[in-house]
Amino acid sequence: MRQLCALVADVLGVGRDMVSAETGPLTLPRWDSLNHMRIVAAVEETYGVQLATEEIVSTLSVNDFATLLRTKGVQP
16 A cells, blocks of 8 residues: 555655545545546556546545555555
8 A cells, every 4th residue: 555655646746644545636635637547547557457437437545546456456
């Protein structure tokens, strides 16, 4: 989970201490729709997965991304 939090922090351009499992668009204003897609692209590239549209729109936090990655057999 630490690597995933760091990835999200890097994409959003915020300190790693500002990102936790609960972080999402409702808790961090920089996580807007454009940055959401940047996070999606970074997750896909970093973890070697491809996310479906339904998966992309349903991920609303770092924890959601971690859960989704686990369902794809990847340890975040």
